[in-house]
Amino acid sequence: MELSVLLGSFCVLLIIGTPVAFALGAAAMVTVLWMDLPPIVVFQQLASGMNVFSMLAIPFFVFAGDLMMRGQIADRLVALAAAMVGHLRGGLGQVNIVAATLFGGVSGSAVADASAVGGVMIPQMKARGYAPDYAVNITANAALIDLLIPPSHNMILYVIAAGGAISVADLFTAGIVPGLVMMLSLMVVAWLVAVRRGYPSEAFPGWGMLLRLGVAAFPGLMLIVIIFAGVRSGIFTATESACIAVLYALAVVLFVYRSLNWQGFTEAVGGAVRTTGMVMLIIGTAGAFGWLMALLQVPAQTVALMRGITTDPLLTLLLINVILLVLGTFMDMAPLIMIGTPIFLPVVKALGMDPVQFGIVLIVNLGIGTITPPVGPVLFVACAVGKVSMWDATKTSGPFYAAMVVVLLLVTYIPGLSLWLPALFH
Secondary structure: OHHHHHHHHHHHHHHOOOOHHHHHHHHHHHHHHHOOOOOHHHHHHHHHHHOOHHHHHHHHHHHHHHHHHHOOHHHHHHHHHHHHHOOOOOHHHHHHHHHHHHHHHHHOOHHHHHHHHHHHHHHHHHHOOOOHHHHHHHHHHHHHHHHOOOOOHHHHHHHHHOOOOOOHHHHHHHOHHHHHHHHHHHHHHHHHHHHHHOOOOOOOOOHHHHHHHHHHHHHHHHHHHHHHHHHHHOOOOHHHHHHHHHHHHHHHHHHHOOOOOHHHHHHHHHHHHHHHHHHHHHHHHHHHHHHHHHHOOHHHHHHHHHHHHOOOHHHHHHHHHHHHHHHHOOOOHHHHHHHHHHHHHHHHHHOOOOHHHHHHHHHHHHHHHOOOOOOOHHHHHHHHHHOOOHHHHHHOOHHHHHHHHHHHHHHHHOOHHHHHHHHHOO
């Protein structure tokens, strides 16, 4: 009965439009009162959920990405991507995808990518005769690459939700190959759709221009190298790397590019504070919600339920993916990571799946949820930039969505995609 109260009140609050963070906290409070436990337990769990040292990396990574975005790094990355792949069929679509991949290394946020890269690319694509729905779909789907290319604060959330026993360095490394596979898959689909619709390619600017644009973008791209190499080598922790990322981002936008003024700096600070406040509140309330689920033995019941449905590992993994895809259509990514990890991680570990691989599967899966209505925050941002309704964009999103599902199945059933690169560093 207690579990019915917890899940029932949570679902009712979501249906009536309550923000996810408040729905999680209120559902936990209602259940605690129903169980006749002291209400202060909810606040203790909320505080302990946020009181994790490694979580300091999240606001600093968000701040570094915001500085880079407002320091016009996106413009330089788009220019470099245009020189690299603009000559392919559907040139600006290919540029959008590669630019998103490059931007992922300095942002780590799919929503930020859809706003920054989409703000540059979607107007250009529309002006060159590309259909708005094509531009929006490429922007939204390409933004998911940011979730896999380090630094990704969602990976840090997963490590925290898993109890801190997973290496952040391994998780950062594990996301690189799947991120590149996602990029190539989208490029193939963009090329096929461009051929069918008759979209043009751009002229190749020459190797000299490519070199100059590469040099111009190099200081921003070095952020990826600093974070990855530092964390991977053990020179500094993920939290320390986030602080270094902020200092480096400030140095680049103030002294190298000279593209950030005081107004931009204050906006970056304000944006980072707002994002951090929202994420931390979700983490805290999800911690209280997750504590109750553990108390009510939901993970153990889930394992037993799935074993009752099927004992086939392949079908079990497929079932988990379907459940997460459905949940991802109406819940934000951060609370689902915090809630879903302690439920499903024991199941996949019993099947022999490495926790690092499951982290990548979880992030790809929930990333697809961010481009799926009715919530779909990444798709919503891309549609707002492109001035297209979510319905119009969704009607033609089939080929791109299918590519994302294929990538999800690949990372689910081919462990080497996620685990090959981390194994090289051990």
